[in-house]
Amino acid sequence: MKNSSLYKGSLNTIIMKLLEEKGRMYGYEITQKVKAITLGELNITEGALYPALHKLEAEGLLEVEVEKVDNRLRKYYKLTEKGNKETVNRLAELEEFIKNMQNIVNPKLSY
Amino acid sequence: MKATKENLDLIDRYLEQRKLDFLDYKLEIKDHIASQVEDLCEKQNINFEDALPKVLKEWEPSLILKSSIWISNKDSFPAIVISGIKKRYLIYNSIILPVMIVFFVLQFIFKNEFENENTSKLLFIVSTSLSLLLSVLRYFTFRSNYQTSYSYEFNRIYKMAIMFWCFDMMFYYNSGITTILFKAMVVTYFPIAIYSFLKHMQFKNRVINL
Structure with a gap:
């Protein structure tokens, strides 16, 4: 990833957006999905991913399901009702942010 | 493979x-x-x-093993655990601190009401009952073979609540004055302790059934 600090503030929104699309996902699946979508440009480290998932769970935005898969237990995350509503808000905020950044970085495009 | x-x-x-x-x-x-x-x-x-x-x-x-004053002054945990628990504590602190400040201010505004013997007794009964209930829940987490980050959190909050309850008792027996602040601490920590306990039990039950 070229500049991880630029993505840092959007990590929670990225996770929520993916969960909104896929329904439920487990940690490794999230990292691989992000890597695939961004063609390897964004690499979410496990050290950033799990604390973020646990914080979203503590805020009541995610809930957990545990299942036995391939001889081991797997923890799936999915959005709660509150999480679904919050995803819409956060995506709108992110879009607004991208639009503003676009205006600053490339003012000609905004006309 | x-x-x-x-x-x-x-x-x-x-x-x-x-x-x-x-x-x-x-x-x-x-x-x-x-x-x-x-x-x-x-x-x-x-x-x-x-x-x-x-x-x-x-x-x-x-x-890598790390320690944090926010979590424990004697235990060390892997960095990923420290980071996760710290993020949850930030949420808890954002609830605890404003409530404590409100209690602190109320103590001065309603000074006479709090000094009333009946109010003091009622507050004492409430904080003692909550402390007893937390002690019962502590027994269940102690008996559990599984340790989760939530049970660790619960035990830590439990110790804090009991410590404030003891401070309250000591203060009362030494000076005869009852303080709202220590009781308020017990009352404020209680819902967070219950949340941690329930999350621990919920997770434990999910895993046990698999």
Whole structure:
């Protein structure tokens, strides 16, 4: 990833957006999905991913399901009702942010 | 190539060496490492034993033992656990601090009401009942074979609540004055302790049934 600090503030929104699309996902699946979508440009480290998932769970935005898969237990995350509503808000905020950044970085495009 | 039971035991032992004892973290990190190794085996056409050290090297910074004054002044935990618990504590503190400030201000505004014997008695009964209830719940977490980050949190909050209850008792018996602040601390910590306890039990029950 070229500049991880630029993505840092959007990590929670990225996770929520993916969960909104896929329904439920487990940690490794999230990292691989992000890597695939961004063609390897964004690499979410496990050290950033799990604390973020646990914080979203503590805020009541995610809930957990545990299942036995391939001889081991797997923890799936999915959005709660509150999480679904919050995803819409956060995506709108992110879009607004991208639009503003676009205006600053490339003012000609905004006309 | 899917990880065998022996392969998974190898990951288990590594995580235990790294003092990753909380079940909620351990099972998902074990699954993550196993999935990562399985993918690497497929991509590089190597066996599990050769791929595992490569993956574990990537995990080293997240599993390095650290301590934090916010979590414990004597225990150390893997960095990934410290970071996760700290984030939850920030949420708890954003609830606890404003409530404590409100109680603190109320103590001065309603000074006469709080000094009233009946109000004091009522507050004493409430804080003592909550402390007793937390002690019962503490017994259940103590008996549980599973330790999660939530049970750790619960035990820590329980100790804080009991400490404030004892301060209140000591203060009352030494000076005859009853303070709202110590009781308020018990009352404020109570819902967070209950939340941690319920999350622990919920997770434990999910895992036990599998």
